[in-house]
Amino acid sequence: MVHVLSIVMLGFFLGMRHATDPDHVIAVTTIVSRQSTIRSAMLIGGVWGVGHTLTILLVGGGIILFDVVIPPRLGLAMELAAALMLVLLGILNLTGMMQWIQDSLALAGDPHSHRHSHGDYFHSHLHGYGLRSHGHREDQTPQAWLDQRLAWLGLYQTVRPLVVGVVHGLAASAAVALLVLATIPNPVWATVYLLLFGAGTIAGMMLTTAAIGAPFAYTATHLVRFNRYLGLASGLLSLGFGLFLVYQIGFVDGLFTSHPRWIPE
Secondary structure (H helix, E strand, C coil): CHHHHHHHHHHHHHHHHHCCCHHHHHHHHHHHCCCCCHHHHHHHHHHHHHHHHHHHHHHHHHHHHHCCCCCHHHHHHHHHHHHHHHHHHHHHHHHHHHHHHHHHHHCCCCCCEEEEEECCEEEEEECCCCHHHHCCCCCCCHHHHHHHHHHHHCCHHHHHHHHHHHHHHHHHHHHHHHHHHHHCCCHHHHHHHHHHHHHHHHHHHHHHHHHHHHHHHHHHHHCHHHHHHHHHHHHHHHHHHHHHHHHHHHHHCCCCCCCCCCCCC
């Protein structure tokens, strides 16, 4: 009994360590790069952790309680979903960064150009005092379009890290559940372990995003141009690492071949 209880309690700290896995850190870094305060970065980490925990409880709990067997191809497909999420996050970040670079180059040397924001949407244009010289109305930006249609959700921006956390939890749920079953055969204690593991993941990711968000928060107000370059770097890292995982899962582990090999870790 004491042995099982100690293993279950260890789940919280293993969950904190799990939050620092490279794919998790890269994913939240790509999202946090758009935040200007440490508080909002921690909120993103907490929401990511909630999404991650929900999937682990649903999928992992099903494996533990109902002896669900995950075929190798399905297990690899779940991991591929997390890799594709990294690719998508990288592309979305780079799209915004590339627009900013293009605007900066196009307006370089123009003393009458300025850069401003609409929510988390940034762009530059020629300075003017009339509607025509501004180039667009305040409600004609992607951010304004989302604000108008999703304002009823309140904190609708939290949906993004929640979805990312759910997908990453999908990739980890089977491996975590199988590891727990091998150590704690009792379904009740194994489920408690998953709960503590999830709580540790939430706490660990909040600490991680606070540390990651600090330089982004500082540079957002003091070093705006450098902040844009940090965002560009996070997008490139997310895209590159995501493509690497797609290759690893698809060809090295065999998802795209006739002989998939999946060893939960």
